Amino acid sequence: MATTTQSNPHHDVSDSHHHGHEELSFWRKYVFSTDHKVIGIQYGLTALTFLLFGFFLIMLMRWQLAYPNQPIPVIGGILHFFFGDNAMGAVKDGGGYFIMPDFYNSLGAMHGTIMVFLAIVPLAFGAFGNYVIPLQIGAPDMAFPRLNMASYWMYFVGGVVMFVSFFIPGGAAKAGWTSYSPLATLTDMQYAVNGQTFWLVGMVLLISSSLLGSVNFIATVIQLRAPGLTWMRLPFFVWAQFVTAFLLLLAFPPLEAAGIMQLMDNLLDTSFFLPTGLMVGGSVSMADKISGGGSPLLWQHLFWFLAHPEVYVLILPAIGIVAEVLANNTRKPLWGYKSLVYSALAIGFLSFIVWAHHMYLTGMGVTISTFFQTTTMLISVPSVIILTTLMISLYGGSIRFTTPMLFVLAFLPMFGLGGLTGLPLGFNASDLYLHDSYYVIAHFHYIVAPGTIFALFAGVYYWFPKMTGRKMSEVLGKIHFVGSFIFMNAIFLPMFIQGLDGMSRRMYDGGASYASDMEAGILGLTAESIRLNIPITHAAFGLALFQLPFIFNLFWSIKNGKKVESDNPWEATTLEWATPTPPPHGNFTEQPVVYRDPYEYSVPGVKKGFVAQNESAE
Amino acid sequence: MEIPYNSTPRPDTGLYNAKVGIWLFLASEVMLFGALFSSYILLRVGADPGMWHLRPLNIWLGTINTGVLIFSSITILMSWANLKMNSFEGFRKFMLITLLCSVAFLVIKSIEYGSKFSHGIYPKTDTYYAIYFTLTGLHALHVIGGALVNLYLWGPGSKMWKTDPERFTNRVEVSGLFWHFVDLVWIFLFPVLYLL
Ligand code: HEM
Numbered sequence: 001m002a003t004t005t006q007s008n009p010h011h012d013v014s015d016s017h018h019h020g021h022e023e024l025s026f027w028r029k030y031v032f033s034t035d036h037k038v039i040g041i042q043y044g045l046t047a048l049t050f051l052l053f054g055f056f057l058i059m060l061m062r063w064q065l066a067y068p069n070q071p072i073p074v075i076g077g078i079l080h081f082f083f084g085d086n087a088m089g090a091v092k093d094g095g096g097y098f099i100m101p102d103f104y105n106s107l108g109a110m111h112g113t114i115m116v117f118l119a120i121v122p123l124a125f126g127a128f129g130n131y132v133i134p135l136q137i138g139a140p141d142m143a144f145p146r147l148n149m150a151s152y153w154m155y156f157v158g159g160v161v162m163f164v165s166f167f168i169p170g171g172a173a174k175a176g177w178t179s180y181s182p183l184a185t186l187t188d189m190q191y192a193v194n195g196q197t198f199w200l201v202g203m204v205l206l207i208s209s210s211l212l213g214s215v216n217f218i219a220t221v222i223q224l225r226a227p228g229l230t231w232m233r234l235p236f237f238v239w240a241q242f243v244t245a246f247l248l249l250l251a252f253p254p255l256e257a258a259g260i261m262q263l264m265d266n267l268l269d270t271s272f273f274l275p276t277g278l279m280v281g282g283s284v285s286m287a288d289k290i291s292g293g294g295s296p297l298l299w300q301h302l303f304w305f306l307a308h309p310e311v312y313v314l315i316l317p318a319i320g321i322v323a324e325v326l327a328n329n330t331r332k333p334l335w336g337y338k339s340l341v342y343s344a345l346a347i348g349f350l351s352f353i354v355w356a357h358h359m360y361l362t363g364m365g366v367t368i369s370t371f372f373q374t375t376t377m378l379i380s381v382p383s384v385i386i387l388t389t390l391m392i393s394l395y396g397g398s399i400r401f402t403t404p405m406l407f408v409l410a411f412l413p414m415f416g417l418g419g420l421t422g423l424p425l426g427f428n429a430s431d432l433y434l435h436d437s438y439y440v441i442a443h444f445h446y447i448v449a450p451g452t453i454f455a456l457f458a459g460v461y462y463w464f465p466k467m468t469g470r471k472m473s474e475v476l477g478k479i480h481f482v483g484s485f486i487f488m489n490a491i492f493l494p495m496f497i498q499g500l501d502g503m504s505r506r507m508y509d510g511g512a513s514y515a516s517d518m519e520a521g522i523l524g525l526t527a528e529s530i531r532l533n534i535p536i537t538h539a540a541f542g543l544a545l546f547q548l549p550f551i552f553n554l555f556w557s558i559k560n561g562k563k564v565e566s567d568n569p570w571e572a573t574t575l576e577w578a579t580p581t582p583p584p585h586g587n588f589t590e591q592p593v594v595y596r597d598p599y600e601y602s603v604p605g606v607k608k609g610f611v612a613q614n615e616s617a618e
Numbered sequence: 619m620e621i622p623y624n625s626t627p628r629p630d631t632g633l634y635n636a637k638v639g640i641w642l643f644l645a646s647e648v649m650l651f652g653a654l655f656s657s658y659i660l661l662r663v664g665a666d667p668g669m670w671h672l673r674p675l676n677i678w679l680g681t682i683n684t685g686v687l688i689f690s691s692i693t694i695l696m697s698w699a700n701l702k703m704n705s706f707e708g709f710r711k712f713m714l715i716t717l718l719c720s721v722a723f724l725v726i727k728s729i730e731y732g733s734k735f736s737h738g739i740y741p742k743t744d745t746y747y748a749i750y751f752t753l754t755g756l757h758a759l760h761v762i763g764g765a766l767v768n769l770y771l772w773g774p775g776s777k778m779w780k781t782d783p784e785r786f787t788n789r790v791e792v793s794g795l796f797w798h799f800v801d802l803v804w805i806f807l808f809p810v811l812y813l814l
């Protein structure tokens with residue numbers, strides 16, 4: 001396929017590319033680019049910024065949980081300057097400012113929203129998917145480059161809407177990342193347009209963005225695979241992204257529908273999710289404002305129909321990265337590649353029929369609960385298969401302990417712990433006790449924080465040389481790893497204990513008002529589990545500290561990292577390493593042809609020890 | 619390297635890129651409207667006794683609109699078939715009829731909306747009207763979106779027929795697929811909201 005320079009006078013969606021190497025302006029090249037690699041990096045930088053921002057929000061909350069109503073040093077004053085008395089209360093005698101309850105609720109809701117929809121998904125799917133998929137399948141770009149650009153910019157605008165909502169009257173959304181009605185409709189009702197309105201508009205933009213993205217990813221994998229790259233020769237990373245794209249494509253629209261309905265409830269006073277006879281604060285009847293007749297449970301069904309598949313959107317791309325790094329650093333083929341693929345597909349299907357395990361406490365009825373309990377146990381089978389397969393793949397390998405591999409080695413037990421602690425939440429009986437406690441917080445953070453985030457770090461360290469031609473510093477990388485590993489566990493392990501003791505999530509004072517008072521004969525939270533809040537918060541600050549080497553490393557290495565000597569510095573087998581470094585527009589100098597399976601490491605009789613996918617038989 | 623299969627089908631899948639894209643997009647649209655139809659069922663089943671309107675809409679106008687949309691589905695198919703038979707004039711004629719049908723549909727729909735508004739009936743009136751206005755409003759937005767694309771293909775976009783006829787024919791096909799979907803949604807909407 002020769003490179004041609006052609007200018008196309010018709011502006012349309014599917015064709016977009018001025019293939020050729022004519023000079024593009026700065027704006028077309030770096031800002032409104034249609035090149036999947038530039039878009040991937042844009043996604044990556046934006047998402048990392050939001051990751052940091054979401055982390056900053058939770059650090060404020062952690063301060064309040066450990067030291068309820070005590071002034072926040074330095075930052076308290078700055079926050080007061082921006083958000084005023086409603087958000088930050090003054091301590092008597094001018095001793096600084098502390099977080100007010102409403103602002104605390106905004107912080108929590110926006111931490112969840114930002115982490116899920118603006119940080120992890122765009123990083124795992126938008127950034128890595130965009131950058132790596134076309135390279136790994138030997139394609140010049142995505143199937144629809146302009147849609148790709150539109151997808152990024154919709155995400156960006158959605159993020160701006162979410163961010164701006166902190167500064168409007170009343171502040172950002174407060175009803176949790178789940179936005180349950182009627183709470184979401186009744187909060188801040190005195191403002192016609194409030195944080196929840198912004199949240200919903202932002203979500204509609206984010207949903208449209210991932211819709212365009214997923215159509216693009218799936219079409220690309222189906223249509224643009226290089227000659228010889230059959231389905232069972234795809235690197236597992238591509239499979240993981242492929243299944244993820246289907247989840248986004250099919251699970252998000254119901255939330256979009258729900259979002260439209262909630263928006264109508266909030267702006268046009270309809271009653272989709274508002275029942276008849278709704279009272280506010282036990283006295284004010286809503287009867288003259290709304291008609292009633294709606295169903296709060298309807299929102300929960302539509303929300304979780306998205307949000308359960310969404311948790312697999314958070315983890316599957318991470319598992320894809322783990323598989324690539326693991327095979328590369330154990331220098332042997334993945335054990336049970338086919339089991340991995342079929343398990344990912346099984347998870348994809350099953351994840352659409354487990355959603356109501358988040359709703360056991362709503363009184364849906366025993367029959368429905370039993371059904372969802374059964375499907376939840378079923379879906380744990382392919383998850384365990386994936387983990388086992390990856391563990392067995394380690395066996396007998398000559399492991400290279402590079403920074404990406406260290407993160408992957410930590411991912412496996414962390415993901416395991418997060419997964420196993422999910423089983424008691426899947427059982428109806430035990431979930432009645434554990435629901436909405438810190439046990440739940442600990443469980444899912446083990447999956448998304450030391451799980452997914454570690455895998456994403458591994459991905460950054462692993463593909464950085466392809467993006468820049470330089471490696472990131474191994475020393476800084478190892479410092480980053482050790483610190484993150486210790487503090488992640490120091491944060492989340494104690495939360496299991498707090499949760500089992502009965503500590504609820506979303507509590508303003510860290511549980512103090514629910515403490516046991518033996519003299520008064522009140523049995524509540526033990527003093528020990530409340531006191532645990534303090535070391536957890538310290539650990540969160542420790543975690544923040546150990547991200548500094550990473551941030552420094554990321555930017556410093558672009559110019560000063562160790563130069564790679566070849567296009568394939570990790571001696572990997574997949575196609576992304578067959579491109580020039582960094583890959584030019586159009587990626588490959590000539591169309592690669594695939595002759596073999598993705599992970600042919602330690603092939604007997606081959607001197608260099610591995611055979612790349614595009615190497616023909618001797 | 620050039621992006622392959624932009625206008626020619628890939629041998630093993632038999633599809634060109636945009637066709638894969640539109641089918642995937644339609645799959646997500648099915649989920650969108652599916653969620654709204656499920657909401658309709660849940661709201662109707664959960665309504666307080668006697669609180670759900672039975673057939674409060676003008677069935678005649680609804681029937682006419684159903685006919686208009688089905689007819690336009692046929693004409694858009696004809697416009698594509700004409701391109702396949704190399705008749706650009708035929709394409710222009712049938713696409714114009716399709717466009718007129720979309721306008722007719724929207725006019726009738728706004729007459730229906732207007733008569734409700736003039737009786738003081740709004741989405742907030744009760745959950746029946748809330749879901750009625752949401753479903754038909756979202757559907758009307760799809761009609762408008764599809765009509766705008768068709769208008770572009772009929773007008774300025776049709777220049778491509780001279781430079782890349784195969785590609786242009788594909789575009790009309792893709793737009794047609796979307797239009798059939800819009801029609802199909804209405805074929806579900808009509809009995810659910812007007813007749814049941
Ligand atoms: C690594 C640093 C993180 C820390 C220290 C942290 C901490 C916390 C804490 C303490 C809560 C409970 C708040 C409460 O009781 O109201 C929470 C909630 C939550 N976190 Fe994180 N988190 C981190 C990362 C993440 C990531 C990466 C995600 C991505 C999916 C995430 C998603 C959520 C969600 C969805 C909630 C629930 C919010 C709600 O109640 O509506 N967190 N986090």
Ligand SMILES: [Cu+2]
Nearest residue numbers: 308354355358
């Ligand atoms: Cu779930």
